[in-house]
Amino acid sequence: MTHLQHYKQLADGIFGADTCTFDETRASTNAVIGALASTTNFAEFRQNFVARLNRLAAVYAQHPSRLALLTKISEVGSANNWHGAVAELAALDFFTSCPNFLPTPPLLDVTINARRQAPGE
Numbered sequence: 001m002t003h004l005q006h007y008k009q010l011a012d013g014i015f016g017a018d019t020c021t022f023d024e025t026r027a028s029t030n031a032v033i034g035a036l037a038s039t040t041n042f043a044e045f046r047q048n049f050v051a052r053l054n055r056l057a058a059v060y061a062q063h064p065s066r067l068a069l070l071t072k073i074s075e076v077g078s079a080n081n082w083h084g085a086v087a088e089l090a091a092l093d094f095f096t097s098c099p100n101f102l103p104t105p106p107l108l109d110v111t112i113n114a115r116r117q118a119p120g121e
Contacts, residue, residue, distance in 0.1 A: 003029040030082045
């Protein structure tokens, strides 16, 4: 089983079938999915990462940004964008961990107009 196949199986088990949109038959890997696929090392990392995904799955289960979250989950398996995706997942997990800090989960991939509008415009 390739690292991508292993990661796809993990993500699908948490978020549902066909969560990941990449071609899992590629031999591509990265540090995160390689560690997750290891059967002899990185047990604490794997346990922490899986717990993070489970928490995010619960928080975003009925949230309007669920699809954007699944895109980030899929990007973890990429050869180039995985660094940012892993960082974003860690930040989201942190921000949603304390309801007193952030009572509602943040919307993801929101486009904001670059032109700043003055009050009353």
